[in-house]
Amino acid sequence: MSYTVLIYDYVNIDNGDVIKPWLDQLRPIVKAKVNARLNTLEQINRTEWAMPLTEVLKGDKDGLIAIRIKYQGIEYRLLGYDGPFRGEFTLLANCTERNNKYIPLDVGRVANERRRSIEANPIARRTRHDFR
């Protein structure tokens, strides 16, 4: 079945959007890579999300998808999931990958906690991704 998704950011109850501040402190080239990637992902069929653009995670990150970006040897990862509503993909946390390990090591737990927070209150705990 063919469908696309809109990308949302997780919203922390105290500090607001958690993805935008992270993006804003990156070098412009890396921020541009992330936003170009997210923009394209929004417009291709969700069923076509695959390596090397994205990766379906397993184990303690089961149900999460990693959006993959590499720049000058650094493997950036944005973890998200399909939801909370149909046609939406919400970014939950960022990390880097080194030697097949995600850093920080507890990013899977953090992402899953945030996912549960969104599911409990989807209106307040997510906002449309800002492409500025």
Add this chain to the structure above:
Amino acid sequence: MISDKERQIQESFTNIEYRKALAIEHVNTTLAVQIRKMREHRQWKQHELADRLGKHQETVSQWENPDYGRYSITTLKEIAAIFDVALLVKFIPFSELAKDMVNLSETRLSPPSFNEEIHNAYQSCLPSPGAANTQDSDLYDLKHLNDKLKHLDQKPPVLEPSVKV
């Protein structure tokens, strides 16, 4: 009326370093996705595309990675020729870049080959079953398409109006 996303992208252009990078990354991401989608549409494996171009499978894998970004125009011309699509490389203002970024339709990401375009055009101008009359313009279109199909490298289908006039 522009979308919120297009407006946000336009606003982001005020940072010169960012807009330069975004222009490059849009090209890198779009090319990688286009090459993969055009290959998959033809049901070719990476090694099959590589063989047709006299390259290694690993090279095709690199082309389909948005982090690669080192395409030469010569390579892009060769890829366009294999897929029988046109390659357009041109300089544009940033306002057009923002428009392009929010308009990545399926047809634009996986453009049909020349033969597919002709076939699709032929299908779209066939009279619908049960139509009372076939207009003169329809007949002209069919004749025009028949003429075009004669130049294709594949054997054209028999093109006759399905409705008698």
